[in-house]
Amino acid sequence: MKSQPTALTQLPTNLGKALVVDDEPVVRILYAEVLEAMGFQVDTACDAAQGLDRIKATPYNLIISDIRMPGMTGVEFFLKADSVREGTQGRFIFTTGLLDSLNAHEYMIATEKPCIMKPAKVETIQQTVLNFLKNSPPGNS
Numbered sequence: 001m002k003s004q005p006t007a008l009t010q011l012p013t014n015l016g017k018a019l020v021v022d023d024e025p026v027v028r029i030l031y032a033e034v035l036e037a038m039g040f041q042v043d044t045a046c047d048a049a050q051g052l053d054r055i056k057a058t059p060y061n062l063i064i065s066d067i068r069m070p071g072m073t074g075v076e077f078f079l080k081a082d083s084v085r086e087g088t089q090g091r092f093i094f095t096t097g098l099l100d101s102l103n104a105h106e107y108m109i110a111t112e113k114p115c116i117m118k119p120a121k122v123e124t125i126q127q128t129v130l131n132f133l134k135n136s137p138p139g140n141s
Contacts, residue, residue: 017040019064023066031120064116091136095120
């Protein structure tokens with residue numbers, strides 16, 4: 001018998017802290033609201049540099065980062081994350097609107113991690129996070 005996907009009602013009530021890094025305020029707000037409804041305490045950052053500052057100050061169970069941002073890209077952010085807090089790279093989910101516009105190195109990294117395509121539906125965000133939690137439970141970073 002096929003196992004059913006994890007339901008939102010089966011999640012612990014406190015999933016710890018999540019970080020949403022995106023240069024688009026509307027995207028940050030949407031992702032933060034979805035994650036808060038799922039049981040995360042959510043911080044946001046408007047760019048990768050601010051995201052690194054947040055990671056330095058706080059460990060996160062989940063980090064959702066846009067790939068295309070001004071300044072440091074999401075992939076560069078991902079690559080620097082472990083130097084700020086070891087084990088952080090294992091907590092990443094990417095989001096992007098243009099996966100096919102990435103260079104080969106960015107594409108390789110982005111496709112090794114879960115990736116939410118924009119514009120994202122609430123159900124898609126939830127299901128991607130649920131699958132991530134199933135494969136990388138909080139506290140295993």
